[in-house]
Amino acid sequence: MGKRMLTLLAVCLITVMAGCSSGSKETTYKIATDAAYAPMEYMDKDKITGFDVDFLEAVMKEAGLKYEIVNTGWDPMLTEVKSGETYAAGVSSISITDERKQSYDYSIPYFESTNMILVKEDSPIAGALDLKDKKVAVQLSTTADSLMAGIMGNDSPLLKRFDSNAIALLELDSGGVDAVVADIAIVREYMKNNPDKKFKGILDPEQFSAEYYGILFPKGSELKAKLDPAIKKVLENGTYTEVYKKWFGEEPNIDNVLNAK
Amino acid sequence: MDFRFDIIWDYGPLLLKGSLLTIGISILAILIGSILGLGVAIGKMSTKWYLNWPMNGYIHFFRGTPLYVQILIVHFGVVPLFMGQTNPIVAAVTALALNSAAYTAEIYRSGIQSIDKGQTEASYSLGMTHRQTMRFVILPQAIKRTIPAFGNEFIVLIKDSSLVALIAAPEIMYWSNAMRGQYIRVWEPYLAAAFIYLILTYSLNKLLSCIERKL
Numbered sequence: 001m002g003k004r005m006l007t008l009l010a011v012c013l014i015t016v017m018a019g020c021s022s023g024s025k026e027t028t029y030k031i032a033t034d035a036a037y038a039p040m041e042y043m044d045k046d047k048i049t050g051f052d053v054d055f056l057e058a059v060m061k062e063a064g065l066k067y068e069i070v071n072t073g074w075d076p077m078l079t080e081v082k083s084g085e086t087y088a089a090g091v092s093s094i095s096i097t098d099e100r101k102q103s104y105d106y107s108i109p110y111f112e113s114t115n116m117i118l119v120k121e122d123s124p125i126a127g128a129l130d131l132k133d134k135k136v137a138v139q140l141s142t143t144a145d146s147l148m149a150g151i152m153g154n155d156s157p158l159l160k161r162f163d164s165n166a167i168a169l170l171e172l173d174s175g176g177v178d179a180v181v182a183d184i185a186i187v188r189e190y191m192k193n194n195p196d197k198k199f200k201g202i203l204d205p206e207q208f209s210a211e212y213y214g215i216l217f218p219k220g221s222e223l224k225a226k227l228d229p230a231i232k233k234v235l236e237n238g239t240y241t242e243v244y245k246k247w248f249g250e251e252p253n254i255d256n257v258l259n260a261k
Numbered sequence: 262m263d264f265r266f267d268i269i270w271d272y273g274p275l276l277l278k279g280s281l282l283t284i285g286i287s288i289l290a291i292l293i294g295s296i297l298g299l300g301v302a303i304g305k306m307s308t309k310w311y312l313n314w315p316m317n318g319y320i321h322f323f324r325g326t327p328l329y330v331q332i333l334i335v336h337f338g339v340v341p342l343f344m345g346q347t348n349p350i351v352a353a354v355t356a357l358a359l360n361s362a363a364y365t366a367e368i369y370r371s372g373i374q375s376i377d378k379g380q381t382e383a384s385y386s387l388g389m390t391h392r393q394t395m396r397f398v399i400l401p402q403a404i405k406r407t408i409p410a411f412g413n414e415f416i417v418l419i420k421d422s423s424l425v426a427l428i429a430a431p432e433i434m435y436w437s438n439a440m441r442g443q444y445i446r447v448w449e450p451y452l453a454a455a456f457i458y459l460i461l462t463y464s465l466n467k468l469l470s471c472i473e474r475k476l
Contacts, residue, residue, distance in 0.1 A: 036442030043439035046275055071439075073429045076347075079337055086346045164438075170447045190445050 029067040029088040029223060031056065032081060034074040036164065039189050039247055040093040043071065051185075051247040052091050055110065056215075058239045063230035074141075077216075084218030089227075093183065095143045096214040105221050108228050109212030109260040110235065112253060114203065115144045116187040118172065118180045121198040125179055128207035134158065134178040137168035143211055144181040151207065165190075173197065181208075185248070212260045232258070265446070269453045272440050279433040280457050286350065286432060287419045287461075290357035294418070295411075297358060298365030303395070306370060316366070323363035328421055332356040336428045353425035353432075361418050368410045372403030405476045412469045416462045423454070433457055 033048065035041045041050035048071055060067045069091070072080060080087040082103060095113070096106050119125045125134065132152055138144040140161040152159045162168040165182050169190055172180045180187070187201050215231075217224045234240050235254055244252040269276075304316035323331065336352035344351065376399050384394040426434035437450035 036438055038443050038445060042442045043436075044443060045272065071429055073427060075333075076336070076428055080347070085341075164441060166441045166445045166447050169445060186445070193445060 027066055029060075029065060030086055031067050031069045032072040032077040032087040032090045033069055033092045034077055035071040035092075036073075037093055037183075037186065040183075040185055041091070051111075051243065052093060052213075054243045054246065055234070055240065056091050058234045058243060059227060059230045062233050062239075063226050065226065081216050081218055084221065088217070088221070088223045090216035092216075093185075093213050094216050095211045097143065097146075097211075100216075103219070105217040105219055105224050106214035107217065107224060108231055109214055109257055110231050110240075111213035112210050112256050112260070113183050113185065113213060114205070114210050115147060115181050115208040116184040117202040117204065118169070118182070118187045118190070118199055119178065119202065120172075121200050123178065123200075126202065128181075128204040131179055131181075135160065135176070137162055137171045137177040137180045139163070139165045139168055139182060142182070144183070147208060148181055172199075210256065210260075212257065265444075265449055268440060268444055268446070269449050272436055272450075272453075275436045275439070276433060276453060276457060279431060279436040280461070282350070282430070283419070283422055283432040283457075284461065286353050286357065286425070286430070287415075287422050289354045290361055290418060290422070291415050293354070293358035294361030295365050297362035299369050301362055301366035302369035302373065305366060306373065320363045320366055323360050324367075328356070328360050329424055329427065331360055332424055332427060335359070347428075349425065349428045349430035352428055353422065353430045356425070357418060357422055360421070361414065364414050364417075365411065368407050368414060369403065371410070372407035373399055375406055376402050405473075408469060408473045408476070412466065415465055415469070419461055419465065420458055423458070 033041050033052065035043045035048045035050070037050070039050055041048065041052040043049075048069055053069060056067070056069065070087070072087070074092070077087070077090045077092060081090040093111070093113070094100075094106075096109060100106075117125065117128065117131065125131060128147075128151055131148065135158045136148055136152065137160045138148055140163060145161055148159055149156075160168070160171065160177055162171065165180070165186050168177075168180050168182070171177050184201075184203070191199055191201060215224075215227060235258055240254065241252060244250075301316045301319055304312045305320065307313050307316075332352065335356040336347055336349065339355065340352045341347055373395075380398055381394055384398050389397070422432060423434040425432060426438055429435060433454050437454040440450040440453075441447060
């Protein structure tokens, strides 16, 4: 008994560093997502749905590839895509940033987004710089987090980072913070779901410049070469506009997305 | 405060499915953890250094590091090594069982050491071996004494199993998070989850006190 336990323990410790395995090549690409970000990607009961899901379907159809989308959660998605063994890509409203580019490959941009400030209707806050000495809630490790860290200071005790936007928004609702900063799609969805709550959304294009979402690949991915032309095609042939209208009820600015670099 | 029972109702079947998985994961982890724990406890109490050192280390590691991190290590390190790819349910059972074994080991030890030394000596003088003494004299008494402590450990394990939502094992918390993500609401998913855990732990409590009375 004891010896077996010893071996087990040894195995546990050794594998901490390893995480290696031999992934078999499949024709069906597994794509990871963190389906907790309505309306971009979320679970509708046991079905993964949202804008990104419909967009991915259009792209994979265009590329003629078989795929399966799996809800892995955010951190596992990043780990899985980085190793690239089980999952060939991640689609999850992932903003293209220089820091992430050091560890991953990105597709060409497919979605334009920006961050929006949500405050109580009677709040005097008018822009991002007004938030400097206010209490602000964000979702951890989003671009809203890094933008506000830039404005308020990374170690500011006034910047509260939550595990999810839902909890950040609840904190605002309960008066714990003066504002929430999050992706515009999230803020709008929240306002749509809570019309009776007196909130307003504020855009600040000067401080919060446009950011673009891309599909996340492991470094040196071969799938990227197949998907980039398909994404371009979907953007240009009107399929993208259809999907966009279905989810957001308005026309996308395709030129911005196509010209973004 | 508006509380939307309708979205809990919508997610009812999935929460039920999640509950079944939580029960399955917990039962397996409790069983495996209890068996491993006994081995670890006996190893730790052994006078041979090559048994008690590693078992001591095992207990220190699994009690001294966050379960959160252990789940990630098992999910991304241990399970792929054996199965070639990640598998959240296997990882959940493994991580919870390994973690639980460290705690149950100490419970076994406290039970075993609470039995008077005289009993061991009496057994030896009757010609019983160490193994027989443990099996027929010490352990039956020790286990009965430790049932309340085991009850504690099992209840904690059931609640700790909510952490495996981190690796997307579709148990109760996973579906609560899905509900949270879809409606951007907090109370409905979490209070529903809390209520289910309360039912599970209450039932376990009843079961244990039943066993305690029968023994």
